[in-house]
Amino acid sequence: MSVIKLQRRQVATIAGKEFWDRIRSLWVLAIALVFTVFALVIAYFGGAQQGMVGFRSMEFTIASLVSLVIYLIPLIALILGFDAIVGERERGSLDLLLSMPITRFELLLGKYLGLAGALAFSTVAGFGLVALVLASHLSLSGLAHYGVFMASSVLLGLAFLSLAVMVSVFAGDRTRASGLAIALWFFFVLMFDLILLGVLVVSGGKAGGDWFPYLLLMNPADVFRVINISTLDEVGALYGLAAVFPPELARPWLLCAVMLAWCVLPLSLAAWRFRR
Amino acid sequence: MHYGAVHALDGISLSIRAGEVFGLIGHNGAGKSTLFKAMMGLLTPTAGDIRIDGVAVSGDDFREVRRRIGYLPENVVFYDNLSALETLRFFARLKGVASDDCRALLERVGLGAAAGRRLREYSKGMRQRLGFAQALLGSPRLLFLDEPTNGLDPDGIREFYAILTELRARGVTIVLTSHILAEIQQRVDRLAIIAAGRLRAVGGLAELRTQAALPLWFDVECDEQARAAVRSALAALPVRLHETAATLRVECAREHKLAVLAALGRLEGRLRDVSLHEASLEDLFFGLSP
Numbered sequence: 001m002s003v004i005k006l007q008r009r010q011v012a013t014i015a016g017k018e019f020w021d022r023i024r025s026l027w028v029l030a031i032a033l034v035f036t037v038f039a040l041v042i043a044y045f046g047g048a049q050q051g052m053v054g055f056r057s058m059e060f061t062i063a064s065l066v067s068l069v070i071y072l073i074p075l076i077a078l079i080l081g082f083d084a085i086v087g088e089r090e091r092g093s094l095d096l097l098l099s100m101p102i103t104r105f106e107l108l109l110g111k112y113l114g115l116a117g118a119l120a121f122s123t124v125a126g127f128g129l130v131a132l133v134l135a136s137h138l139s140l141s142g143l144a145h146y147g148v149f150m151a152s153s154v155l156l157g158l159a160f161l162s163l164a165v166m167v168s169v170f171a172g173d174r175t176r177a178s179g180l181a182i183a184l185w186f187f188f189v190l191m192f193d194l195i196l197l198g199v200l201v202v203s204g205g206k207a208g209g210d211w212f213p214y215l216l217l218m219n220p221a222d223v224f225r226v227i228n229i230s231t232l233d234e235v236g237a238l239y240g241l242a243a244v245f246p247p248e249l250a251r252p253w254l255l256c257a258v259m260l261a262w263c264v265l266p267l268s269l270a271a272w273r274f275r276r
Numbered sequence: 277m278h279y280g281a282v283h284a285l286d287g288i289s290l291s292i293r294a295g296e297v298f299g300l301i302g303h304n305g306a307g308k309s310t311l312f313k314a315m316m317g318l319l320t321p322t323a324g325d326i327r328i329d330g331v332a333v334s335g336d337d338f339r340e341v342r343r344r345i346g347y348l349p350e351n352v353v354f355y356d357n358l359s360a361l362e363t364l365r366f367f368a369r370l371k372g373v374a375s376d377d378c379r380a381l382l383e384r385v386g387l388g389a390a391a392g393r394r395l396r397e398y399s400k401g402m403r404q405r406l407g408f409a410q411a412l413l414g415s416p417r418l419l420f421l422d423e424p425t426n427g428l429d430p431d432g433i434r435e436f437y438a439i440l441t442e443l444r445a446r447g448v449t450i451v452l453t454s455h456i457l458a459e460i461q462q463r464v465d466r467l468a469i470i471a472a473g474r475l476r477a478v479g480g481l482a483e484l485r486t487q488a489a490l491p492l493w494f495d496v497e498c499d500e501q502a503r504a505a506v507r508s509a510l511a512a513l514p515v516r517l518h519e520t521a522a523t524l525r526v527e528c529a530r531e532h533k534l535a536v537l538a539a540l541g542r543l544e545g546r547l548r549d550v551s552l553h554e555a556s557l558e559d560l561f562f563g564l565s566p
Binding site: 096 | 357
């Protein structure tokens with residue numbers, strides 16, 4: 001593997017193919033539509049349980065969307081990337097690709113960037129369309145909050161895509177890779193918070209209480225949640241997390257850096273494993 | 277080179293000359309494809325090294341050498357959602373060669389009319405032709421072709437070897453494997469026989485015949501009376517005779533060929549026909565590989 005002699009043209013060729021494959025297969029369109037439909041339904045019917053129908057506020061819509069996105073985007077990202085490398089290996093096309101003047105790192109990076117482009121494009125297009133539909137109801141601050149929500153959604157997707165690509169390198173076959181991807185989703189989206197809370201409750205707050213906010217950073221889904229609660233009072237009140245998360249940790253640049261680390265670290269691990 | 281406890285390749289030392297057509301033959305699982313992958317730098321040997329144009333295939337400098345190499349893997353796999361033209365353009369970009377020639381290459385391998393069709397509609401033979409076109413991208417100076425005629429119909433095989441003859445005339449070095457030994461017998465300059473990951477023999481067909489020391493044979497066509505005369509004429513020579521209804525087969529070691537020929541020549545007027553047969557590549561293969 002030669003990171004120093006990275007040729008951007010090779011990375012762009014692989015990334016371009018991955019991206020256009022998703023455009024042509026209508027994957028991007030389908031995912032964007034899913035996001036748009038869900039977001040609009042939440043925006044207009046999110047308050048139905050309280051007997052209210054119709055658009056309330058962007059803050060309230062974001063609060064509901066955060067719950068949806070935290071389940072949906074990691075799942076979509078893991079499904080998108082789990083066979084990026086193992087799929088090529090299993091089909092038998094990996095040898096031909098590697099016989100070209102391309103390094104393994106360039107191939108891996110190209111795959112990731114292409115898939116990341118498709119995921120980011122569908123996320124921005126899907127939620128961006130909602131912003132256009134709701135434009136007449138939006139204040140400048142509501143628009144800014146929605147922008148933060150969209151950007152953090154993209155970062156959440158990229159972090160889980162990085163985990164998916166790592167799985168695709170480590171797994172011996174597609175079946176194992178899909179199993180691992182589902183296990184990661186269960187762990188980060190369903191189990192992680194439950195385990196933390198369980199430990200806190202069982203120990204009466206003695207075990208890990210001080211570390212609790214830091215431990216949340218070990219889960220990109222929680223980082224996404226914290227990014228959004230730290231920018232919106234209404235969302236914070238809804239989750240109650242604001243009370244336990246210290247302000248010095250809730251700095252946007254720090255949370256973005258953590259999220260970026262979640263994009264880079266699994267991919268680096270994948271590159272290390274894939275180098276031979 | 278080994279996979280776990282299994283030695284896939286063991287102690288192979290081989291030099292392939294520039295401009296020659298070199299054949300690799302062996303049973304399934306003998307190590308031919310593994311050797312190909314090692315020569316392409318796709319697998320790293322646990323010991324030893326492989327060099328192409330003096331450049332180690334495992335080194336960073338090998339990237340540039342790859343641009344001058346064409347590779348057709350066994351069971352070539354492409355992307356079903358792309359057309360043949362899109363596939364070639366994708367690999368041309370990766371190889372860093374102009375994609376203007378892609379259409380001409382597809383014409384050359386007989387896929388001109390199907391250039392725009394998605395590969396999911398392609399037969400195995402068409403995919404193999406596309407694989408060959410891909411290997412020819414950028415006019416490589418060295419070609420690795422692993423079972424290149426797999427799935428090709430007789431026309432396809434003939435066209436493939438016609439292109440190979442052109443490439444050979446232009447000085448392209450070609451390394452190929454085939455299960456159809458008769459097919460490559462007359463088309464390689466030298467070949468290597470691999471069995472259980474080890475090199476059993478290397479050389480031209482004549483050298484291998486000498487190494488294998490397999491007998492040659494004459495098929496003599498004549499009537500019953502003449503057969504008796506043949507037996508009598510060859511009585512003093514170390515030959516083995518096999519009688520069939522149509523012919524009398526005379527088997528002898530290479531060094532006695534001329535003596536047998538001379539003895540048969542003395543019976544010229546009484547024999548209908550005499551034909552000489554040497555060990556085929558298939559005979560050599562079974563003679564030299566356990």
